[in-house]
Amino acid sequence: MKIKIILIISLVLLGVLVIYWQSKDSSKLVFCDVGQGDAMLIREGNWEMLLDVGGDDGKVMRCLERHVPFWDKTIELVIISHWDKDHCGGLIKLSRYYKINDLLANRLPGGEYEQYSYSKVLNVGDVVQVGKVRFDVISSSIENVNDGGEENDSSLVGILYYRDNKILMMGDAGAEVEQKLVWRGMLKQIQHDGGIDILKVSHHGSGTSTSDDLINMVRPKIAVVSVGRNSYGHPSMEVINRLENFGVEVKRTDKSGDVMVN
Numbered sequence: 181m182k183i184k185i186i187l188i189i190s191l192v193l194l195g196v197l198v199i200y201w202q203s204k205d206s207s208k209l210v211f212c213d214v215g216q217g218d219a220m221l222i223r224e225g226n227w228e229m230l231l232d233v234g235g236d237d238g239k240v241m242r243c244l245e246r247h248v249p250f251w252d253k254t255i256e257l258v259i260i261s262h263w264d265k266d267h268c269g270g271l272i273k274l275s276r277y278y279k280i281n282d283l284l285a286n287r288l289p290g291g292e293y294e295q296y297s298y299s300k301v302l303n304v305g306d307v308v309q310v311g312k313v314r315f316d317v318i319s320s321s322i323e324n325v326n327d328g329g330e331e332n333d334s335s336l337v338g339i340l341y342y343r344d345n346k347i348l349m350m351g352d353a354g355a356e357v358e359q360k361l362v363w364r365g366m367l368k369q370i371q372h373d374g375g376i377d378i379l380k381v382s383h384h385g386s387g388t389s390t391s392d393d394l395i396n397m398v399r400p401k402i403a404v405v406s407v408g409r410n411s412y413g414h415p416s417m418e419v420i421n422r423l424e425n426f427g428v429e430v431k432r433t434d435k436s437g438d439v440m441v442n
């Protein structure tokens with residue numbers, strides 16, 4: 181008898197949980213609070229993608245627990261902007277608890293991430309189109325690193341189209357990459373179409389990126405700074421002021437936690 185009652189209560193609780201998760205907004209875009217690092221989640225029903233997965237402390241897992249039903253253990257697509265620990269470090273924990281269907285990145289990883297070398301490399305001009313998400317790559321590893329640039333400059337930079345939002349994902353790209361994008365007219369079409377909705381500010385708000393030229397060209401409504409406690413002085417107040425001088429609303433994961441976009 182006792183066992184029966186416990187069974188019934190468990191089933192009711194499970195039912196309540198399922199209803200709760202299904203009634204929760206099932207399509208969302210979240211800039212996860214992963215401390216010092218980047219991770220952005222898109223969920224469309226039971227389809228999920230991550231653009232970067234935060235550091236090896238696995239904070240990205242907490243973000244998934246907050247926004248993805250506990251029974252959904254497949255991430256359909258992961259894109260790694262570049263292989264710095266604060267962007268890719270979460271991959272090992274993630275792959276222990278979730279099945280990753282596709283992994284795309286700026287280059288093959290090497291080192292401890294070599295086991296993920298089945299990943300596909302994205303280059304400038306590539307377009308990733310899956311369901312309601314489209315990601316147009318406008319800067320990638322090959323030219324910038326062959327030019328002798330640093331790892332940060334090898335970041336995939338792209339325009340992400342999701343629902344009504346146009347989002348410029350800058351990875352950790354530095355000033356030189358930004359200048360190339362501005363002066364070579366890679367962002368001209370965006371400017372012509374009235375700018376972007378959201379700027380994922382480069383390199384955690386570092387003073388070496390997010391120039392007046394770039395802001396002026398893409399005119400974001402919102403800028404998201406993905407940042408946590410760090411010893412580098414990120415974000416630079418100069419960058420925050422620069423954005424605010426252009427009337428851009430700045431949102432920071434260290435102040436607001438997960439930043440959600442409708």
Ligand SMILES: [Zn+2]
Pocket residue numbers: 217218264266267352383384
């Ligand atoms: Zn970084």
